[in-house]
Amino acid sequence: MADTRLNSKNCDSETLNSSSFSHRVHDCIKDLKMIEPWVQNGDALSGLRIEDFYDGDGDNTDLVDSVLCISGSRLIRAGFKKNNFTDDIVKFVNAGGGSMNEVGDTAIFIMPDTSFEGGDVLRTDEGIIDGGDFAPLYQSARFGNFCYRFDNLPPGDYFIDLHFVEIINTNGPKGMRIFDVYIQEEKVVSELDIYSIVGANKPLQLVDVRVTVGEDGVIVIRFEGVNGSPVVCGICIKGAPKVPGSQVKHNGLVCSNCSAEVEVTSAQNKHIRLRSTAKYEKKIEELSTQCQLKTKECYEAWMSLTATNQELQKVRMELDNKSFENHCLDQAKAMQAAKLREVTSRFEHKRRFWEAAIDELKRNIKVMKEEHSQLSLEAHDCADSVPELNKMILAVQALVAQCDDLKLKYSEEQVRRKQLYNQIQEAKGNIRVFCRCRPLSKEEASSGYATVVDFNAAKDGDLGILTGCSTKKSYKFDRVYMPKDDQVDVFADASPMVTSVLDGYNVCIFAYGQTGTGKTFTMEGTEQNRGVNYRTLEQLFKIAEERKDTFAYKISVSVLEVYNEQIRDLLATSPTSKKLEIRQASEGVHRVPGIVEARVENIKEVWDVLQAGSNARAVGSNNVNEHSSRSHW
Numbered sequence: 150m151a152d153t154r155l156n157s158k159n160c161d162s163e164t165l166n167s168s169s170f171s172h173r174v175h176d177c178i179k180d181l182k183m184i185e186p187w188v189q190n191g192d193a194l195s196g197l198r199i200e201d202f203y204d205g206d207g208d209n210t211d212l213v214d215s216v217l218c219i220s221g222s223r224l225i226r227a228g229f230k231k232n233n234f235t236d237d238i239v240k241f242v243n244a245g246g247g248s249m250n251e252v253g254d255t256a257i258f259i260m261p262d263t264s265f266e267g268g269d270v271l272r273t274d275e276g277i278i279d280g281g282d283f284a285p286l287y288q289s290a291r292f293g294n295f296c297y298r299f300d301n302l303p304p305g306d307y308f309i310d311l312h313f314v315e316i317i318n319t320n321g322p323k324g325m326r327i328f329d330v331y332i333q334e335e336k337v338v339s340e341l342d343i344y345s346i347v348g349a350n351k352p353l354q355l356v357d358v359r360v361t362v363g364e365d366g367v368i369v370i371r372f373e374g375v376n377g378s379p380v381v382c383g384i385c386i387k388g389a390p391k392v393p394g395s396q397v398k399h400n401g402l403v404c405s406n407c408s409a410e411v412e413v414t415s416a417q418n419k420h421i422r423l424r425s426t427a428k429y430e431k432k433i434e435e436l437s438t439q440c441q442l443k444t445k446e447c448y449e450a451w452m453s454l455t456a457t458n459q460e461l462q463k464v465r466m467e468l469d470n471k472s473f474e475n476h477c478l479d480q481a482k483a484m485q486a487a488k489l490r491e492v493t494s495r496f497e498h499k500r501r502f503w504e505a506a507i508d509e510l511k512r513n514i515k516v517m518k519e520e521h522s523q524l525s526l527e528a529h530d531c532a533d534s535v536p537e538l539n540k541m542i543l544a545v546q547a548l549v550a551q552c553d554d555l556k557l558k559y560s561e562e563q564v565r566r567k568q569l570y571n572q573i574q575e576a577k578g579n580i581r582v583f584c585r586c587r588p589l590s591k592e593e594a595s596s597g598y599a600t601v602v603d604f605n606a607a608k609d610g611d612l613g614i615l616t617g618c619s620t621k622k623s624y625k626f627d628r629v630y631m632p633k634d635d636q637v638d639v640f641a642d643a644s645p646m647v648t649s650v651l652d653g654y655n656v657c658i659f660a661y662g663q664t665g666t667g668k669t670f671t672m673e674g675t676e677q678n679r680g681v682n683y684r685t686l687e688q689l690f691k692i693a694e695e696r697k698d699t700f701a702y703k704i705s706v707s708v709l710e711v712y713n714e715q716i717r718d719l720l721a722t723s724p725t726s727k728k729l730e731i732r733q734a735s736e737g738v739h740r741v742p743g744i745v746e747a748r749v750e751n752i753k754e755v756w757d758v759l760q761a762g763s764n765a766r767a768v769g770s771n772n773v774n775e776h777s778s779r780s781h782w
């Protein structure tokens with residue numbers, strides 16, 4: 150059985166004995182604006198608030214229900230009115246504002262903002278609709294992250310009233326500011342949204358939150374934002390009468406302000422219970438219907454989810470396949486990119502090459518254009534001078550004819566000159582003997598030897614040999630070379646013979662003399678001081694080159710050695726037992742049948758052949774001369 154007490158200041162038990170309990174209670178509530186029903190033993194009426202007894206009030210009763218967490222507390226959509234309070238106000242703080250003097254004959258003093266921790270102050274000049282007797286109370290507020298702590302309160306029970314107004318988000322919408330309120334760390338208001346309950350610039354009171362203050366004398370009110378920052382305009386702490394368990398009677402209501410007991414008959418109590426039961430049954434029915442709908446929705450959602458999952462599985466497999474394809478494509482792409490880079494680099498290289506080539510061509514074209522214009526000018530000049538040129542051509546043709554005639558004559562003259570030249574050579578003597586006297590060697594000079602040759606008449610080809618007596622022996626030569634005469638002087642007399650050779654005459658030049666007298670020096674000479682052989686060959690090739698337009702010469706070299714009265718072919722690559730012999734082929738022509746004839750094209754090849762022959766010689770130095778050879782080659 151519920152134990153219900155109705156705290157009321159103005160209503161008494163007499164007035165509650167009328168026929169319609171609910172209507173009377175409703176009237177009493179409307180008159181007092183303050184009522185606290187609760188159930189001592191937590192039975193069926195537990196948690197009922199005064200709004201539960203309004204029939205036609207408030208579209209948002211459910212919203213209000215969901216906000217309040219403490220039984221007995223309630224929300225009032227109006228400003229504070231002094232008539233409701235005469236005494237028992239312990240502290241009344243104007244949050245975010247200053248003090249307010251008492252109004253009329255009611256001794257209510259509202260303190261300036263104090264006992265807060267944190268937060269900011271907010272003020273508005275806009276009018277507060279239905280602001281009650283202390284409308285300016287709602288024009289200031291504490292806002293943000295804050296809490297209030299009141300100390301030194303005598304232990305006992307208190308009611309806390311909190312005053313709110315939405316003075317910031319005056320154009321809404323709902324849900325911009327939602328917050329919780331904790332008193333003594335117990336949640337008293339959950340997710341309070343002032344705007345959604347009363348709108349902007351309209352007061353909302355949370356009243357009659359019963360708290361108990363212990364020996365420490367502290368009340369802590371903490372505001373905690375859920376969405377946006379909390380806000381509060383006023384806090385009122387009122388003394389509350391103790392409600393000892395012994396005073397609670399069954400079937401009675403007790404006024405929370407005056408503790409007056411109001412007797413409720415069992416029929417009235419039953420009526421209250423029936424109403425509330427009906428209300429909750431209706432709610433349960435609604436909730437069951439909603440639950441069935443939700444279950445159906447859930448089932449459909451589940452089926453849809455299953456289908457979606459299957460789809461998802463399919464999509465996932467496709468995705469895996471696509472991923473694999475993508476991976477392959479990426480690899481192919483990377484390879485293609487590498488190839489592309491290579492091709493690009495090659496292309497870039499070639500591009501630079503061709504650009505350079507094109508630049509070069511452009512330069513060449515430019516030069517050629519300039520040359521072309523120059524040539525055009527010259528061509529014009531030439532065209533102008535064509536008549537002159539024709540004259541010149543005729544003159545040249547005449548000259549060519551003259552030249553041909555002269556060539557013919559020159560050729561005839563040359564033949565004649567050759568004959569005469571060689572006749573001169575013959576006139577000089579087919580056999581000419583020159584004598585060359587070398588200077589005394591260092592050894593001979595240091596040994597004290599002196600020359601026995603008299604060179605006084607040497608320029609006439611006469612050579613005298615001092616015999617130690619008054620007489621001297623004289624010898625006649627075509628020419629005598631003195632020690633001072635060098636290789637060039639000697640070759641000057643041999644040189645004409647080279648021309649005769651190329652004119653078809655046989656020529657033989659050889660050196661004869663005692664060992665150590667200078668044959669090798671004269672014929673071969675040294676690398677720095679070439680002798681007759683080298684110079685002859687040099688001239689031979691020189692004249693052959695000069696005559697190459699008119700004559701083709703074939704020059705070959707044979708090298709033979711006469712050693713121990715036998716002839717040896719020094720160019721033979723293998724030793725042969727066959728004896729070589731010098732034979733007369735015709736008048737004035739001698740041959741050595743079987744001897745190697747090495748074709749040569751230039752003097753270096755001649756020199757190489759001679760060197761090969763020289764290496765094959767049966768050489769051996771004698772005592773007289775270290776360069777001397779006993780053979781003749």
Ligand SMILES: Nc1ncnc2c1ncn2[C@@H]1O[C@H](COP(=O)(O)OP(=O)(O)OP(=O)(O)O)[C@@H](O)[C@H]1O
Binds near residue numbers: 590671
């Ligand atoms: N006109 C010259 N001027 C300077 N030195 C010379 C002259 N003629 C020969 N000689 C020197 O005399 C030396 C003997 O000369 P060379 O070897 O030519 O003699 P040769 O007659 O060829 O001797 P052999 O018959 O023994 O071979 C060499 O050292 C050579 O350099």
